[in-house]
Amino acid sequence: MTKRQMHLIAYLKTGPTAQHTGGWRHPESTLDDILEPSRYEYIARLLESAKFDGCFFADLFGLYDIHEGSYDAYLRRGGQISFLDPTVVLPVMAAATRHLGLGATLSTSFHSAYHLARWLASLDVMSKGRVAWNVVTSATDLEAQNAGLDELPPRELRYDRADEVLEACFALWNGWEENAFVLDKKGGVLADPSKVHYANYQGPLDQDARAALHPAQPAGSSRDHAGRQLRSRPRIRRPLGRGDLHHPARQGGDG
Numbered sequence: 001m002t003k004r005q006m007h008l009i010a011y012l013k014t015g016p017t018a019q020h021t022g023g024w025r026h027p028e029s030t031l032d033d034i035l036e037p038s039r040y041e042y043i044a045r046l047l048e049s050a051k052f053d054g055c056f057f058a059d060l061f062g063l064y065d066i067h068e069g070s071y072d073a074y075l076r077r078g079g080q081i082s083f084l085d086p087t088v089v090l091p092v093m094a095a096a097t098r099h100l101g102l103g104a105t106l107s108t109s110f111h112s113a114y115h116l117a118r119w120l121a122s123l124d125v126m127s128k129g130r131v132a133w134n135v136v137t138s139a140t141d142l143e144a145q146n147a148g149l150d151e152l153p154p155r156e157l158r159y160d161r162a163d164e165v166l167e168a169c170f171a172l173w174n175g176w177e178e179n180a181f182v183l184d185k186k187g188g189v190l191a192d193p194s195k196v197h198y199a200n201y202q203g204p205l206d207q208d209a210r211a212a213l214h215p216a217q218p219a220g221s222s223r224d225h226a227g228r229q230l231r232s233r234p235r236i237r238r239p240l241g242r243g244d245l246h247h248p249a250r251q252g253g254d255g
Contacts, residue, residue, distance in 0.1 A: 008053055010056075013058055014040075107137060137159060
């Protein structure tokens with residue numbers, strides 16, 4: 001009989017609760033540390049001690065105001081709110097743990113490929129290869145308006161842009177060869193420029209990524225790997241690991 005192993009990934013929010021809307025009202029719930037680093041250090045250590053493979057932060061690029069055109073209900077009653085940027089919280093959690101996978105939700109609809117590639121690669125290096133990207137295209141006009149747009153682009157256009165952004169990110173991540181650093185003090189050579197390459201990527205939607213990224217590329221990144229992850233289902237969470245990606249399938253709901 002084949003031995004089966006269960007992988008555990010924690011769903012988190014940078015707010016009062018991640019799952020049950022009224023969970024923050026439990027008598028033993030702690031509320032005064034929502035904006036404190038100690039809260040996320042504690043969560044990270046707790047998950048690692050419980051042998052979780054990782055965690056990821058669901059995130060919204062704004063504050064929900066879709067109920068009766070106001071954010072009153074969300075703030076007054078609490079619930080799944082994202083107060084903090086996960087890319088700022090994750091380094092705090094990385095410093096408190098050694099093995100826990102750390103995932104961030106970042107939208108391809110509002111950020112350039114270079115910004116995304118640099119954020120994620122930097123996080124990956126600082127965490128020693130434990131970062132994952134929950135790829136979304138966003139689903140609300142309020143997020144688009146916070147990014148300077150009037151409304152969210154059509155679904156197919158968002159997914160086309162997501163494909164392009166991912167291709168550009170992988171082109172950027174593959175720009176440095178593993179032994180590019182020389183670190184020769186006596187000879188005065190820090191790095192070998194012949195082993196650093198421009199991405200030179202330009203997609204049909206004008207997503208450009210020409211410049212060479214800094215050397216913080218996730219290991220094992222490749223376009224084949226990206227393609228495999230693009231076909232994953234929205235609610236299937238594989239173990240978070242170095243360079244791992246999650247992307248909603250085109251046939252699934254908006255994400």
